Amino acid sequence: MRPISLIAGLFVFWLVLTAGLGGWSALLGLFLAGTIGLTSVRVLARHEEPALSAGELVGLTLYGFGLSALILPAAWQVLRAVMQRRIGVDPIVIEHRTALRRRLARVALANSITLTPGTHCVDLDGDLLTIHCLEPRFAEPILEGVLEQRLARLLERQA
Amino acid sequence: MSEFLLSVAAALLIASGCLFFLAGTVGLLRLPDFFCRLHATTKCDAVGGVLILLGVALVAGADGQTVRIVALIALIAISSPTAGHALARAGWHAGHRPWTRESGEKEKSHEPE
Numbered sequence: 230m231r232p233i234s235l236i237a238g239l240f241v242f243w244l245v246l247t248a249g250l251g252g253w254s255a256l257l258g259l260f261l262a263g264t265i266g267l268t269s270v271r272v273l274a275r276h277e278e279p280a281l282s283a284g285e286l287v288g289l290t291l292y293g294f295g296l297s298a299l300i301l302p303a304a305w306q307v308l309r310a311v312m313q314r315r316i317g318v319d320p321i322v323i324e325h326r327t328a329l330r331r332r333l334a335r336v337a338l339a340n341s342i343t344l345t346p347g348t349h350c351v352d353l354d355g356d357l358l359t360i361h362c363l364e365p366r367f368a369e370p371i372l373e374g375v376l377e378q379r380l381a382r383l384l385e386r387q388a
Numbered sequence: 389m390s391e392f393l394l395s396v397a398a399a400l401l402i403a404s405g406c407l408f409f410l411a412g413t414v415g416l417l418r419l420p421d422f423f424c425r426l427h428a429t430t431k432c433d434a435v436g437g438v439l440i441l442l443g444v445a446l447v448a449g450a451d452g453q454t455v456r457i458v459a460l461i462a463l464i465a466i467s468s469p470t471a472g473h474a475l476a477r478a479g480w481h482a483g484h485r486p487w488t489r490e491s492g493e494k495e496k497s498h499e500p501e
Binding site for chain 1: 407408411412414415418419420421423424426427428430431432434435436452455456459460463465469470472473476477479480481486487488489
């Protein structure tokens with residue numbers, strides 16, 4: 230069932246973008262959606278199934294919307310740093326061990342960190358996150374675990 | 389009048405998007421190493437793209453084009469941090485070590501005058 234729903238989702242996305250281009254385009258979309266869907270399922274099947282309840286899916290979507298508001302200050306920080314006469318960065322790399330247990334929650338945390346101002350997740354190995362920060366002060370919210378607590382409330386209540 | 393305001397808002401969004409794209413490109417050229425440059429490309433280019441698309445959506449009005457633009461915005465929002473993370477991870481595992489202010493100053497002191 231999972232590959233079919235993935236292929237259907239990809240095909241609908243293709244149709245949204247290419248509506249009005251005719252039958253050949255739709256056929257090409259079906260072929261591409263099938264190829265990408267089957268390949269993805271084969272690769273992802275090596276790991277645990279990221280099973281999400283309907284409530285978690287809604288919560289994660291809302292969390293994503295909330296997080297997207299962070300990307301503007303993040304881009305602004307970079308803009309300020311690169312437009313200064315003397316480059317205003319003092320980068321450090323930190324390692325942070327997360328208390329999150331689900332792979333899905335850890336991946337969500339890694340992507341959240343990348344969207345947070347001044348930080349970029351470099352590696353995720355088990356529960357260990359390696360994070361590149363443009364300045365040491367940007368590491369503080371991560372070490373305080375603000376995003377982590379939100380994700381734990383959202384995805385690990387029953388785990 | 390409302391059409392004029394919409395046009396102004398769209399122009400502001402598109403101009404801001406271009407500014408962020410410019411910052412991403414300047415960052416790519418000026419920042420000292422691979423990881424710092426990723427901050428510029430991942431964040432500034434994503435924000436630049438989204439702002440330009442929002443401006444275009446305002447000009448297009450509420451029709452089928454807007455749905456496509458929203459789909460494109462969603463695609464950028466999902467794929468940009470994921471691609472940035474994949475690049476950073478590949479660089480990290482390939483042995484790239486991040487530039488620090490200390491290492492930069494050491495390199496400068498070893499440069500012949």
